[in-house]
Amino acid sequence: MRSGLPHKILIIDDDPMDRDLYRHCLRQSPGCNSNLKEAGSVAAGVEKAMASRPDCILLDFNLPDMDGIEAIRRIGGELGELPSAVIMLTAFGGEELAVRAMKAGAMDYLAEGKFGARNSGSRRHWRHRAASDASAN
Numbered sequence: 001m002r003s004g005l006p007h008k009i010l011i012i013d014d015d016p017m018d019r020d021l022y023r024h025c026l027r028q029s030p031g032c033n034s035n036l037k038e039a040g041s042v043a044a045g046v047e048k049a050m051a052s053r054p055d056c057i058l059l060d061f062n063l064p065d066m067d068g069i070e071a072i073r074r075i076g077g078e079l080g081e082l083p084s085a086v087i088m089l090t091a092f093g094g095e096e097l098a099v100r101a102m103k104a105g106a107m108d109y110l111a112e113g114k115f116g117a118r119n120s121g122s123r124r125h126w127r128h129r130a131a132s133d134a135s136a137n
Contacts, residue, residue: 013038049083072105
């Protein structure tokens with residue numbers, strides 16, 4: 001464990017509002033000292049992972065350039081190993097997808113709706129809030 005140093009977390013998700021939600025939740029978590037990086041595609045995520053060697057990757061399953069299972073394989077292949085933790089995030093899928101993700105190397109699987117509901121209200125509420133903030137600016 002990196003005592004006293006910020007945890008390096010890479011968020012790979014093509015939806016800017018979802019990335020914003022995860023960033024917000026992580027920053028609001030007590031005791032969470034983190035250095036966050038973001039990517040909107042697997043290709044960009046692999047580049048950032050190689051440059052920063054994150055401690056954890058929050059990885060969306062449904063990405064435009066490939067699915068999250070393939071992304072885990074790509075990241076592991078490029079880095080020679082996976083970072084200490086890859087957490088698969090998705091609004092779709094269930095137990096079968098969770099098992100596939102874990103077999104590919106993910107340490108855990110989290111349904112996106114559960115993430116938002118547990119940390120900052122429902123995902124729908126967060127999207128509405130983000131849209132309202134954007135229109136106010």
